[in-house]
Structure formats: C-alpha cells, structure tokens
Amino acid sequence: MSDSTDSREIRPFRLDxxxxxxxxxxxxxxxxxWPIDGPVSGWAxxxxxxxxxxxxxxxxxxxDWRAQExxxxxxxxxxxxIFGHDVHFLHVRSAEQDALPLMLTHGWPGSIVEFLxxxxxxxxxxxxxxxxxxxxxxxxxxxxGFGIPGPTTSExxxxxxxxxxxxxxxxxxxxxxxxxxxxxxxVISRHLGIVDREHVVxxxxxxxxxxxxxxxxxxxxxxxxxxSLAKAQRYQRELIGYALLQSTRPQSLAYALTDSPVGQLAxxxxxxxDWTDSTDRPEDAVDRDLLLTNVMIYWLFETxxxxxxxxxxxxxxxxxxxxxxxxxTAVALMPRDIARPARQIAEKTDNIVRWQELAHGGHFxxxxxxxxxxxxxxxxxxxxx
Numbered sequence: 001m002s003d004s005t006d007s008r009e010i011r012p013f014r015l016d017x018x019x020x021x022x023x024x025x026x027x028x029x030x031x032x033x034w035p036i037d038g039p040v041s042g043w044a045x046x047x048x049x050x051x052x053x054x055x056x057x058x059x060x061x062x063x064d065w066r067a068q069e070x071x072x073x074x075x076x077x078x079x080x081x082i083f084g085h086d087v088h089f090l091h092v093r094s095a096e097q098d099a100l101p102l103m104l105t106h107g108w109p110g111s112i113v114e115f116l117x118x119x120x121x122x123x124x125x126x127x128x129x130x131x132x133x134x135x136x137x138x139x140x141x142x143x144x145g146f147g148i149p150g151p152t153t154s155e156x157x158x159x160x161x162x163x164x165x166x167x168x169x170x171x172x173x174x175x176x177x178x179x180x181x182x183x184x185x186x187v188i189s190r191h192l193g194i195v196d197r198e199h200v201v202x203x204x205x206x207x208x209x210x211x212x213x214x215x216x217x218x219x220x221x222x223x224x225x226x227x228s229l230a231k232a233q234r235y236q237r238e239l240i241g242y243a244l245l246q247s248t249r250p251q252s253l254a255y256a257l258t259d260s261p262v263g264q265l266a267x268x269x270x271x272x273x274d275w276t277d278s279t280d281r282p283e284d285a286v287d288r289d290l291l292l293t294n295v296m297i298y299w300l301f302e303t304x305x306x307x308x309x310x311x312x313x314x315x316x317x318x319x320x321x322x323x324x325x326x327x328x329t330a331v332a333l334m335p336r337d338i339a340r341p342a343r344q345i346a347e348k349t350d351n352i353v354r355w356q357e358l359a360h361g362g363h364f365x366x367x368x369x370x371x372x373x374x375x376x377x378x379x380x381x382x383x384x385x
Contacts, residue, residue: 006081008171013077013088015069015148017300022065025261025299029060032262043273047266051281055269056262059292068293072112075119075140079149080171082164085156088148089141090115091172094123096135100385101174102377103139103165103192107183107207108307109268110364111147113294114182115140117370122377133385134378136178141168143184145306147297152306157313158184162191166199175199178381182206182365184310190350193327202328202384204377206365208350210322211341219344228342235338239274242267246311247318254305257298264299275363277336285361285368322349330354330380332373336362354380 037049075090090112093099102122106114115138121128122136143161145152165188169177178201181189186207193200213219213228220226245253257264269282272291278284282291298304329350333340335357343355356376361369 006084008080010078010080010171013079013149014073015077017065017069021300026060028261029056032056032260043270047270047273052262052266055265055288055292058288059261059265063289063292065293065296068289068296071116072293075116080168082167083144083156083160084154085144085152086149087141087144087164087168089139089168090119092119092123092138092140094135094137096132098385099123099135099137100381101139101169101172101177102136102381103141103169103177103179103189104366105141105165105179105181105185105188106143106146107181107185107363108146108310109271109294109298110183110185110367111294111297112140112142113290113297114364114367116290118366118374118377121370121374125378128374130374130378134382136377136381137174139169139172139174141165143188143307143310145303145309147301147303147307150301151303152309155313156310158187158310159191159195161188162195165192166196169196169199176201178202178204178384180204180206180377183209183363190325190327190329193325193329194323197327200327202330202353202381203325204330204332204380206332206334206373207337207339207363208331208341208346209339210349211346212339213342213345218342222342222344224340225342225344228340228345231338231340239338242271243311246308247315248312250305250308250312253308257304258302261299264304265295267304268295268298272364275336275338276368277334277360277362286364290367325350327351328353328384330376331356332365332376332380333357334361334363334365334369335359337365338363356380 038045079086104115125134126132142148179189179192186205193203212232213225218225218229272282276285358372366373
C-alpha cells in the first residue's frame with residue numbers, strides 16, 4: 001500500500017521550534033494593521049474587533065508556546081514517510097499489554113491538540129478512575145498538510161489519508177484495531193473501515209457527513225430528520241462560506257493566512273465560536289491556551305494552504321452517493337455540532353451498532369468534552385476487545 005520509494009523507518013521526533021520563528025510572530029502581532037468594526041455587532045460578520053484585540057494581546061504577552069511545546073513533547077512522537085510525505089504521529093502504548101489499539105483522527109481546523117485531554121484516560125484507565133480492562137494503545141496522527149511537519153506539495157484526499165493510516169498501523173504492528181474521528185477525521189476513519197476492513201474491527205464517530213437529511217426527501221413526521229434538515233439548511237445559509245472559498249481558491253487564501261498571524265487566528269477561531277457548545281466566545285467551550293496552540297500549529301508549520309486544498313480536492317465528490325461500509329460503527333452525537341446525521345439515513349450506507357446522544361459538546365468533541373468522549377469510547381468499543 002505504501003509508495004515503493006518510501007522507507008518504512010519510524011523516526012523519533014520532538015517539537016523544538018526555532019526561537020527566531022517565535023520572535024517573528026511577536027513582531028507581526030505587534031505590527032497588526034487592524035480593520036474597523038462593521039456596523040453589525042457581535043459575531044454575525046465574523047470575529048469582532050474587541051475580542052480579536054483581546055485575544056491577540058493575550059497571545060503576544062501571556063501565551064507560552066514553550067510550555068505547550070513541552071506538553072506535546074510529553075507524549076512520544078514520530079515521523080514515517082508514506083506516499084512521499086513525512087507523516088507525524090503520537091504513539092502512546094498502554095502499560096496493559098492486552099489493550100485495544102485505537103487511532104484518533106482530527107479534522108479541520110483541528111489538530112492533534114484535540115486529543116491531548118483524552119490520551120491519559122484512554123491509555124491508563126485505572127489511573128483515571130476507570131477499569132484497566134478498558135485500556136487502549138493510542139495512535140494520534142496529524143493529517144498530512146494540517147500542521148507538523150509542514151505543508152504537502154502533492155494532492156491528498158481523505159481516501160488517500162485512510163490508505164496512509166492503514167499503512168501506518170501496519171508498520172506499528174497493529175493488525176486488529178479501532179478508529180475514532182470527527183469532521184474530516186470521521187470521513188477518514190470511515191474510509192479506513194472500508195480500505196482496511198480486514199483489520200479495522202469497529203469505528204467510533206462523532207459525525208457522518210453524508211447522512212444529513214435533505215429538503216426533497218426528509219420525512220416531515222420524523223423529528224430527528226427535521227432537526228438534521230434544519231442544521232443542514234443553517235449551514236448552507238450561514239456557515240458554508242469558508243468551505244466554498246477553500247474548495248475554489250485555496251491558494252489565494254493561503255497568501256493571506258500564511259502572511260498574517262491575526263488572519264490565521266480569525267479564520268480558525270471563528271470556526272471554534274460557530275461550531276462549539278459556546279455562548280459568547282470560544283473559551284466557553286475550549287481552553288484558551290489549547291485554542292491558541294491549535295492556531296500555532298497551523299501558523300508555525302505554514303499549513304493554511306495545504307489543509308484548505310483538501311476541500312478543493314474533495315469538492316468534486318460533494319453530494320455523491322456514499323460507498324457502503326460494513327464496519328461496525330458507533331455514533332456519538334454532540335448537541336451543538338453544526339451538522340446532525342439522521343439514523344434512518346445513516347443505516348442505508350453504514351453498519352450502525354450504537355447511536356448515542358451526549359449531553360453537552362459541539363464539533364470538537366474530545367477537546368470540549370473529554371470525559372464524555374472517553375466514557376463513550378470505552379462503552380462503545382468494549383464488545384470488540
């Protein structure tokens with residue numbers, strides 16, 4: 001499955017961003033050219049200037065990248081070359097030798113930061129108030145072109161990432177494993193269950209992007225389908241702008257976001273405000289330092305353009321029929337996510353074995369509600385040990 005020119009070598013990796021990159025960031029933040037506020041208050045036209053200024057000042061004066069870098073470096077990190085690109089991943093083995101391997105995949109505009117709070121409870125359940133029998137060996141890869149170690153130059157699709165993940169798990173010696181994801185991570189994990197069905201024993205997803213209700217077919221008497229349709233219509237009416245731009249002109253967008261840290265900040269933080277279980281600001285749902293660390297990974301490794309190009313590569317398949325998946329699939333729905341699948345629709349294409357509606361949370365499930373996600377992962381994947 002791997003390119004014949006790739007080495008199967010797995011190399012240790014540690015984050016150590018050169019100080020001159022951090023100094024350059026500080027200079028750019030200090031020299032920000034601020035736009036005026038629009039006539040509409042709040043977030044209706046994007047991130048308001050008052051909040052943006054507050055967040056940038058915190059970023060420049062108080063945020064500590066080195067502390068966050070050290071936090072990331074507490075987990076074993078590696079690189080391995082697949083399909084001509086260095087793939088970065090965390091690999092944290094449980095002390096429980098019979099632990100179940102689990103791959104966790106983030107989406108856009110997320111990163112491995114999404115899973116920092118769940119790695120400990122998943123790998124060491126006994127040390128976090130759980131049962132040792134629920135232990136996982138955890139693999140957390142960075143989608144190529146979404147951060148570490150840098151941008152991709154060739155075209156990548158979610159299907160190609162899934163094929164790379166299958167190769168990665170093979171290299172790690174995991175021949176029976178499970179996978180979790182949200183956003184693009186759910187799409188990639190679903191593909192993984194198809195391309196590596198022999199080895200993927202179950203999936204746990206917080207999104208099924210092809211299973212939303214449609215206006216021309218939604219059952220008017222089914223409350224679930226009507227809620228799914230309402231969320232899909234709001235997305236099309238109000239929230240889709242970022243996707244249209246990234247699917248049509250990712251290169252032009254990349255100039256702005258690669259040159260301006262405040263531009264990169266606004267582009268990502270607005271998503272966190274719109275998509276999370278928040279009220280006035282993203283920090284209602286997500287820790288401010290983790291939010292900024294997620295932004296830093298895109299900024300430091302210059303991956304605004306390469307991550308956006310996934311939308312360009314995938315746009316031709318939007319609305320196409322879903323490939324049938326026979327992999328047992330557990331779904332955990334977050335009430336404030338921007339999309340909601342309908343079970344009756346999902347069951348036409350997916351082998352749904354569990355359908356849970358969690359009490360809190362939004363699009364970045366493991367980052368917003370780590371305890372709920374850990375509990376649901378343990379319960380959902382217990383039958384596949």
